[in-house]
Amino acid sequence: MKLLIKNGILVTPEGETKADLLIKDGKISKIAEQIQENCKIIDVSGKHVLPGLIDIHVHLREPGFESKEDIQSGSAAAVKGGVTQVCCMPNTNPVCDNAVVVNYILNRAKEVNLCKVHPIGSITKGEQGETLSDIGKMKAAGAVALSDDGKSVMNSYIMRLAMEYANGFGLKCLCHCEDANLADGGVVNEGFNSTVTGLKGSPRAAEDIMIAREIALSESLDIPVHICHVSTCSGVEIIRSAKARGVKVTAETCPHYFILTDDIITSFDTFTKVNPPLRERRDVEEIIRGLQDGTLDCIVTDHAPHSLKDKQAEYDLAAFGISGLETSLALGYTYLVKTGKLTLSALVEKMSAAPAKILGLEGGELKVGAPADITVADFAKSYVIDGGKFVSKGKNTPFNGFCVNGVVEYTIVDGEIKYCNK
Amino acid sequence: MLKSKDLLGLQYLSAEEISEILEGAVAAKERLKDKNKCSYDLKGKTLVTLFYENSTRTRTSFELAGKYSGANEVNISVATSSVQKGETLVDTGRTLDSLKVDFIAIRHPMAGAPKLLAENVKASVINGGDGMHEHPTQALLDMFTLKEHYGKIAGLKVAILGDIKHSRVALSNLFGLKKLGAEVYMYAPGTMIPKEMDKLGAHIAKSREEAIDGADAVMGLRIQLERMNGGLFPSLGEYAKFYGVNDGLLKYAKPGAVVLHPGPVNRGVELTPEVIDGNSSLINEQVTNGLAVRISVLKLLAAYRENNL
Numbered sequence: 001m002k003l004l005i006k007n008g009i010l011v012t013p014e015g016e017t018k019a020d021l022l023i024k025d026g027k028i029s030k031i032a033e034q035i036q037e038n039c040k041i042i043d044v045s046g047k048h049v050l051p052g053l054i055d056i057h058v059h060l061r062e063p064g065f066e067s068k069e070d071i072q073s074g075s076a077a078a079v080k081g082g083v084t085q086v087c088c089m090p091n092t093n094p095v096c097d098n099a100v101v102v103n104y105i106l107n108r109a110k111e112v113n114l115c116k117v118h119p120i121g122s123i124t125k126g127e128q129g130e131t132l133s134d135i136g137k138m139k140a141a142g143a144v145a146l147s148d149d150g151k152s153v154m155n156s157y158i159m160r161l162a163m164e165y166a167n168g169f170g171l172k173c174l175c176h177c178e179d180a181n182l183a184d185g186g187v188v189n190e191g192f193n194s195t196v197t198g199l200k201g202s203p204r205a206a207e208d209i210m211i212a213r214e215i216a217l218s219e220s221l222d223i224p225v226h227i228c229h230v231s232t233c234s235g236v237e238i239i240r241s242a243k244a245r246g247v248k249v250t251a252e253t254c255p256h257y258f259i260l261t262d263d264i265i266t267s268f269d270t271f272t273k274v275n276p277p278l279r280e281r282r283d284v285e286e287i288i289r290g291l292q293d294g295t296l297d298c299i300v301t302d303h304a305p306h307s308l309k310d311k312q313a314e315y316d317l318a319a320f321g322i323s324g325l326e327t328s329l330a331l332g333y334t335y336l337v338k339t340g341k342l343t344l345s346a347l348v349e350k351m352s353a354a355p356a357k358i359l360g361l362e363g364g365e366l367k368v369g370a371p372a373d374i375t376v377a378d379f380a381k382s383y384v385i386d387g388g389k390f391v392s393k394g395k396n397t398p399f400n401g402f403c404v405n406g407v408v409e410y411t412i413v414d415g416e417i418k419y420c421n422k
Numbered sequence: 423m424l425k426s427k428d429l430l431g432l433q434y435l436s437a438e439e440i441s442e443i444l445e446g447a448v449a450a451k452e453r454l455k456d457k458n459k460c461s462y463d464l465k466g467k468t469l470v471t472l473f474y475e476n477s478t479r480t481r482t483s484f485e486l487a488g489k490y491s492g493a494n495e496v497n498i499s500v501a502t503s504s505v506q507k508g509e510t511l512v513d514t515g516r517t518l519d520s521l522k523v524d525f526i527a528i529r530h531p532m533a534g535a536p537k538l539l540a541e542n543v544k545a546s547v548i549n550g551g552d553g554m555h556e557h558p559t560q561a562l563l564d565m566f567t568l569k570e571h572y573g574k575i576a577g578l579k580v581a582i583l584g585d586i587k588h589s590r591v592a593l594s595n596l597f598g599l600k601k602l603g604a605e606v607y608m609y610a611p612g613t614m615i616p617k618e619m620d621k622l623g624a625h626i627a628k629s630r631e632e633a634i635d636g637a638d639a640v641m642g643l644r645i646q647l648e649r650m651n652g653g654l655f656p657s658l659g660e661y662a663k664f665y666g667v668n669d670g671l672l673k674y675a676k677p678g679a680v681v682l683h684p685g686p687v688n689r690g691v692e693l694t695p696e697v698i699d700g701n702s703s704l705i706n707e708q709v710t711n712g713l714a715v716r717i718s719v720l721k722l723l724a725a726y727r728e729n730n731l
Contacts, residue, residue: 198555
């Protein structure tokens with residue numbers, strides 16, 4: 001099986017080059033200025049050819065919450081968004097805290113056969129923060145990392161044990177940072193807008209304290225740790241100074257944290273409800289600086305699809321989360337590249353090579369011999385985001401009506417076209 | 423004329439709209455002094471009070487405001503515990519719409535619930551208090567009381583003392599009073615001051631004396647016992663000692679200054695009995711004024727419905 005991608009602009013860490021790319025048997029077999037080959041050809045003149053995007057923080061909801069999303073719909077959303085690999089969080093029902101659920105997810109993903117799906121196991125049984133999950137067995141079954149996403153392991157001693165034990169299996173803890181006592185059930189950022197709306201605020205400190213704790217544990221144990229969805233300016237600063245001292249910490253953020261402020265919560269629109277909450281202008285600016293100077297290694301979506309029923313409720317009762325897989329590349333391009341904050345190469349690196357490196361996944365680069373996971377995008381094309389048109393079951397996006405640049409034309413996984421924009 | 427079918431909060435009203443409600447309340451209050459206090463202004467209309475929190479005075483006030491205006495009136499109580507498992511608020515609203523209800527006065531423990539309801543029903547929604555957000559008719563009655571007493575609101579200094587953070591009364595008053603040109607000073611324990619209240623034009627005082635100094639009106643807010651158990655202050659005794667208002671403190675206010683409280687009062691906690699029952703207290707008058715203000719709101723919303731829907 002061969003596939004020739006002709007006349008594209010290849011995006012690599014070094015920059016952008018015009019070249020043809022030949023795929024053979026699921027691998028990239030040749031990259032050259034001109035390739036002639038008697039096989040299926042896709043002409044992508046003027047369009048960009050990127051290493052397939054990798055999103056290490058998504059919720060596919062299966063098993064247990066199939067009304068919100070399942071592996072089929074979530075994978076379809078991924079490839080529509082140009083994402084070739086996803087790591088799915090364990091807050092399913094049952095929680096992914098054992099090898100059986102890991103196997104189930106991998107088998108379902110194989111049946112669906114769209115993007116690559118890598119399960120993340122929970123750190124503690126049932127995500128209860130009390131006893132360790134079957135970490136070794138999950139690793140053996142194919143889990144690529146550990147997380148109690150949605151909450152922090154509040155007991156620092158248990159967290160320490162988890163990091164030490166997981167490190168023995170080469171698994172990293174991906175830490176949702178939120179001091180539950182301090183957050184005290186807050187649903188929005190604590191500040192001017194929580195005061196005006198009367199919605200309960202959660203202070204930056206609730207996130208920062210846990211970021212600092214994970215870094216303190218990582219530093220004292222000399223074990224790498226990864227910080228999930230950083231949303232605060234102060235959190236960026238804590239990570240920046242830790243990195244400067246050589247702590248093995250990596251960190252991610254999401255499009256909504258580098259684009260939106262909490263000004264939009266005053267509408268009480270529950271699509272703006274997300275955890276951690278949308279913060280303020282100075283946070284957005286610092287998140288962008290963190291992306292620029294490398295404090296924040298990668299961009300993920302925290303894709304959190306919900307059914308309308310879970311969102312059409314009082315703000316306090318509505319579910320947290322944003323459906324993000326189908327908009328991340330366009331939002332990244334529009335708000336980081338078009339605005340001159342990041343080069344296209346840097347954006348692509350944060351959405352492919354960097355996350356691959358953090359979790360030791362294959363992929364994230366366009367080079368001969370690598371798996372042919374490729375995203376072709378047309379950044380000249382613009383469109384208006386409409387969550388109603390998502391293929392994800394989760395139509396919950398606060399970006400409705402945003403005009404963005406960047407349409408995914410092809411998503412190729414192991415040399416097979418999994419998505420084509422017709 | 424009001425510009426919306428609903429009354430969700432004073433942050434959403436213009437100064438003109440607020441003044442119009444207060445003016446309407448003057449006439450409504452005159453009528454209440456009459457032997458026959460009832461009008462037929464809302465004959466054929468229906469008001470439902472939909473309360474997801476316990477309340478006696480606000481609910482009774484809405485109920486009688488409807489009845490004194492000639493409207494049909496029905497009360498619905500929903501236990502808070504059933505909010506999460508029972509019928510959704512939107513479904514309840516649609517049911518009330520189908521029952522041809524014209525006005526829904528809602529109280530709900532969650533901020534924004536009246537707005538969610540309003541967006542999903544044809545009826546006019548009146549916010550009777552939503553979480554820590556707003557309680558517009560309470561603030562309107564406070565403002566009416568001040569206007570009745572002083573003949574104006576612009577230029578008055580109003581001191582609000584108590585649990586500002588959890589008080590929708592404080593927030594609604596701040597919006598309303600600022601829009602009509604009053605100055606608002608606030609004082610509370612650090613655990614009961616919300617973030618960036620000063621950006622809304624409130625002066626956050628450093629002492630009771632500073633808050634009350636030269637004030638035309640002193641408003642106490644109810645302290646809820648569960649806040650103490652939640653650790654926001656150590657004891658009622660300590661609260662009364664450092665944050666309560668007594669006669670001695672009232673001396674810092676302007677001579678003739680008035681005392682307000684949305685009720686029900688914890689005697690000896692936020693206000694001493696001498697203050698509550700003293701000559702400067704308008705607390706009982708506030709209750710009558712609440713009726714007048716709510717009659718005025720219903721009438722103006724009815725006019726909006728007549729003209730726009």
